[in-house]
Amino acid sequence: MSRSAENSGTIEVRKAHRFDTARLEEWMRNEVAxxxxxxxxxxxxxxxxxxxYRLDTPHRSYVMRRKPPGKLLPGAHAVDREYRVISALHAQNFPVxxxxxxxxxxxxxxxxxxxxDMVEGRIFWEASLPEVPAGARWSYFDAMNATIASLHAFDPFAIGLGEYGKxxxxxxxQIGRWSKQYLNDAEAGRVxxxxxxxxxxxxNIPPGEDEARxxxxxxRCDNMIFHPTEPRIIAVLDWELSTLGHPLADFAYHLMMYRMPxxxxxxxxxxxLAAQxxxxxxxYVAAYCARTGRAGIPHLDFYIAFNMFRLAAIIHGIKGRLARGTASSAHAEKTVAGLEGLADLAWAQAVKAGA
Incomplete structure (x- = not known):
């Protein structure tokens, strides 16, 4: 089954994630205009x-995101932070x-x-965008590139997010955080x-001036909603890992798609790629640099190694939640199966960077 088939659409609420619907409806009646x-x-x-969750009424639809039930790692699943950042960005007409x-x-x-709000549009689960004709794919990639560049252009202090991170x-x-999470999750084992x-x-952190954006x-492509018919992003989703940080780390995470099988x-x-x-x-790097006023991205291999390590640490956390019975997706086992391969690929990028 393809990633699109596995992840698209809705299902009956999983048993572990059910709740009192009447209590939610009462809250929405009091709190949602x-x-x-x-x-x-x-x-x-x-x-x-x-x-x-998708919440439907006779007149409109909503989306709800919640912390998962059960034992959670400290600081994880901070839905209040997600809400804060999308509120600030929505006020700036950024697509959320x-x-x-x-x-x-x-x-x-x-x-x-x-x-x-429920945003209706297209979500692509494969970076190759197989649902889009080859002649139109460049425009969709350019929309992703332009949107992340516009995110990195905001002054956090100017839009009320100056204290959103350190x-x-x-x-x-970040290396310290994800290393600690990896090392402390004994139920997920070691790699x-x-x-x-x-x-x-x-x-081996590269020297130079740090940036905070x-x-x-x-x-990545499956965390954004495109316009139903146009190569335009109308909502960027899943802000759980957002913070103040180095924009090149963020862009390199997005760029990993070029080096990931x-x-x-x-x-x-x-x-x-040309045929596709x-x-x-x-x-793609040159387009981002042109939009952000950079001459280039030195140390790119380090940034990608870091991001692959970080992604592997996240998947390692999913493995731990799977062991504890709190994983939120029926496909968690398949995701976890790729952990060692991803970690090996991350080390290969470190070798390219001089390890």
Whole structure:
């Protein structure tokens, strides 16, 4: 089954993620402007972290994201942070769903949650965009490139997000955070390549001035909604990993698609990009640099090694949640199966960077 078939659409709410619908409807009646029930609720198939639901009424539809129930790692699944960043970005006309309400009272449905508009459009689960004609794919890639460049152009202090994260020393702090999470999740076990990266990455952070911008943290094709018929992004989704950080780290995470095989996640490695109508990695980097006023991206291999390590640490966390019975997706086992291959690929990028 393709990633698109596995993740697209909705299902009946999973048993572990059910809650008191009447309590949610009462909350929405009090907190969401112009809400009129009754509610009909299904769960989106995709996603590994925060359970996401489609809420339908006779007149309109909403989306709810919540913390998963059960034992959680400290600081994870911060839906209040997601709500804060999309609220600030929506005010700047950046493409996000309109936020409608945040509930930090876990007594309502068992965990914190927020509600936003339902945005109708196209989600692509494969980076090669097989649903798009080859002659149109360049425009879709250019839309992704332009949107992340526009995100990195915001001054966090100017839009009320100056305290959204700790400015400076981004790589040091992130490597420390994900290393700690990896090492402390005993239920998920250890991976040899991850152990090597835990040692190598902090000792090889590139020198130079650090930057602090709003970064998405998981910017990839399946975390954005495109216009139903146009090569235009109308909503960027899943801001759980957003913070203040180095924009080149964020862009390099997005750029990983060029070096990732399709068997691990949405990747382009091994494809004839020109025949597919997809810009090369070099051209894609050049477009981002032109939009952001950069001459180039030195140390790109390090940035990609770091991001592959970070993604592997996230998947390692999914493995731990699977062991604890709190994974949010029915496809968690398949995702976890690619962990060692991804860690090996991350080490290969470190070798390219001089390891």
């Amino acid at each position: 112009d809400f009129e029930g009754p509610l009909s609720i299904v769960q989106f198939k995709g996603g590994q972290s925060n359970p996401t 769903a309109r936020p409608l309400g945040l509930c930090t009272d876990s007594d309502v449905i068992g965990t914190e949650f927020y509600v936003m 400015p400076g020393n981004y790589f040091e702090r 040899a390549a991850m152990d090597r990266l835990v040692e190598w990455l902090p000792a 709003i970064i998405h943290g998981d910017y 399709t068997g691990i996640t949405a990747g382009l490695a091994g494809l004839d 109508g997809i810009p090369s990695e070099r051209d």
